[in-house]
Amino acid sequence: QLQLQASGPGPVKPTETLSLTCAVSGFSIGSSKYFWAWIRQSPGKGLEWIGTISPTGNTFYSPSLKSRVTISADMSKNQFSLQLNSATAADTAVYFCARSSPQLGLDSPAGWFDPWGQGTLVTVSS
Amino acid sequence: EIVLTQSPGTLSLSPGESATLSCRASQTINSHYFAWYQQKIGQAPKLFIYGAFSRAAGIPDRFSGSGSGTDFTLTISRLEPEDFAVYYCQQYDSSHITFGQGTRLEIK
Numbered sequence: 001q002l003q004l005q006a007s008g009p010g011p012v013k014p015t016e017t018l019s020l021t022c023a024v025s026g027f028s029i030g031s032s033k034y035f036w037a038w039i040r041q042s043p044g045k046g047l048e049w050i051g052t053i054s055p056t057g058n059t060f061y062s063p064s065l066k067s068r069v070t071i072s073a074d075m076s077k078n079q080f081s082l083q084l085n086s087a088t089a090a091d092t093a094v095y096f097c098a099r100s101s102p103q104l105g106l107d108s109p110a111g112w113f114d115p116w117g118q119g120t121l122v123t124v125s126s
Numbered sequence: 127e128i129v130l131t132q133s134p135g136t137l138s139l140s141p142g143e144s145a146t147l148s149c150r151a152s153q154t155i156n157s158h159y160f161a162w163y164q165q166k167i168g169q170a171p172k173l174f175i176y177g178a179f180s181r182a183a184g185i186p187d188r189f190s191g192s193g194s195g196t197d198f199t200l201t202i203s204r205l206e207p208e209d210f211a212v213y214y215c216q217q218y219d220s221s222h223i224t225f226g227q228g229t230r231l232e233i234k
Binding site: 028046047049050053060062063100101103107108110111112113114116117118119 | 172173192214218227
């Protein structure tokens with residue numbers, strides 16, 4: 001059974017880098033059929049797509065976060081990661097990882113998200 | 127960016143009644159690229175509808191999606207106690223994926 005588990009080192013100070021890892025079990029992230037995504041949820045902005053990575057390593061990012069985001073994957077550990085640079089209080093949110101079903105080929109992140117991991121709260125505060 | 131506006135913000139109904147949740151897009155969306163999610167407190171969103179009309183695995187047929195162009199609807203017939211939650215719409219017709227702000231379905 002596919003499960004996703006997001007984890008991170010805990011609170012982040014402003015200007016530091018927010019780093020999270022999503023461990024995937026029950027399914028290989030190298031499968032050509034699916035992509036892998038990060039989504040966050042904050043009270044002020046609701047659900048916000050952060051970015052997606054394909055099994056070939058293509059990455060797609062939200063235009064509003066593109067300058068600060070890096071998503072990468074480690075096939076040997078069956079996990080993928082999120083790095084968000086120059087964190088501010090506005091980045092405080094619950095971060096979810098999810099599997100994405102791409103609908104427009106390998107050159108587009110377009111797809112729905114299923115399933116999602118349980119989410120991890122990241123607080124950015126001094 | 128395609129902005130999705132959900133209405134109403136909160137819907138108060140009783141078990142057994144039917145619910146109609148709306149999502150309006152700021153520009154035309156291919157209906158194949160539209161989804162609905164349910165989220166309960168303290169849980170991750172769960173996919174309910176994809177491709178605007180198709181129910182995800184295990185979702186009862188009380189849930190149905192419809193719509194085209196800029197207007198999409200999630201209809202829930204014969205509300206059960208477990209249906210009361212927050213519902214989000216999502217579009218994936220553009221490379222900038224966006225979600226609606228949610229509709230809270232609460233017990234009246």
